[in-house]
Amino acid sequence: MVLPRRVWDYIRSLLTAGEAGAEVRGWRFELVSPRYRYRPAVSEIATYCPSRRDLYLKRVEGVPAQQVEAARRGVVLHEVFLEPLRLASRGDGVDLDSLAAARRRLYRRLGVRPSRLLDRVYTMGAALALQMIIDGDTPVAVEPAIPGAAVGLTDVVKPDLLVGFIPVEITTASPNSLYGRRKQLTVAGYALALEAWMGNPIDYGVIAYLRERDGVPWLDWRVVVLTDDLRRAFLRARDEAAMIVDTRVDPGAAGEGCPDWCPYRGICSGAGGGSI
Numbered sequence: 001m002v003l004p005r006r007v008w009d010y011i012r013s014l015l016t017a018g019e020a021g022a023e024v025r026g027w028r029f030e031l032v033s034p035r036y037r038y039r040p041a042v043s044e045i046a047t048y049c050p051s052r053r054d055l056y057l058k059r060v061e062g063v064p065a066q067q068v069e070a071a072r073r074g075v076v077l078h079e080v081f082l083e084p085l086r087l088a089s090r091g092d093g094v095d096l097d098s099l100a101a102a103r104r105r106l107y108r109r110l111g112v113r114p115s116r117l118l119d120r121v122y123t124m125g126a127a128l129a130l131q132m133i134i135d136g137d138t139p140v141a142v143e144p145a146i147p148g149a150a151v152g153l154t155d156v157v158k159p160d161l162l163v164g165f166i167p168v169e170i171t172t173a174s175p176n177s178l179y180g181r182r183k184q185l186t187v188a189g190y191a192l193a194l195e196a197w198m199g200n201p202i203d204y205g206v207i208a209y210l211r212e213r214d215g216v217p218w219l220d221w222r223v224v225v226l227t228d229d230l231r232r233a234f235l236r237a238r239d240e241a242a243m244i245v246d247t248r249v250d251p252g253a254a255g256e257g258c259p260d261w262c263p264y265r266g267i268c269s270g271a272g273g274g275s276i
């Protein structure tokens, strides 16, 4: 099952209500073909930066991102959650002992010490991984490689999970932040790439917000209906990102809404970068 029962039930209720049915599909190349030469990654489109200046600094100016602990924390939690699912998808005879050994190896590779939070996040991922093996009724692919060029994306895009034909994004962003809301663009982009590749309609995506309070993590599952409005918003954001790199025009610092953990915060608030 992997996705909670309530998520499946909600998707079924939307199907019954006829909520799906978009015109802008990945196979309609007259609508989705790229308008610029640069083909951004999905993460560059659904960026945390309100003005997309992070993309300009990285791709045009070649400014290296500064190491920010809060940003690294999100990457670590994401990795810790996904690793057991990766192991299960390889089908190497995963059991409780091998999952525990893999956790020790992962912590060493990430350079982190065991903690109650990390162990609990790993356990959540491991529980889903075991469920994936036991159920086996819905095919689940972990970070499948999907061609993205047909819809103006990088050569390959990789959703965290593909459950049946439903792209699933796992994120530590808050659902109420700009970054968290932009995750809807992420699943729309994956859906368009899948549609272009396979010719099957993808009407829903799922975002699992990995939340935590006082060392206790939980998953906040949200179903995203892939409406025409959302698909067009994704294409506009894709073109905006590509234009920044092609024209090499600095969009400027955002002014407000920058996350504390932005690795370019020191650049944007310094000389020549505008004020945030």
Ligand code: SF4
Pocket (backbone or CB within 6 Å): 048, 049, 050, 051, 052, 053, 054, 252, 253, 254, 255, 257, 258, 259, 262, 263, 264, 265, 266, 268, 269, 276
């Ligand atoms: S500091 Fe703000 S404007 Fe600059 S890259 Fe970060 S989020 Fe974007």
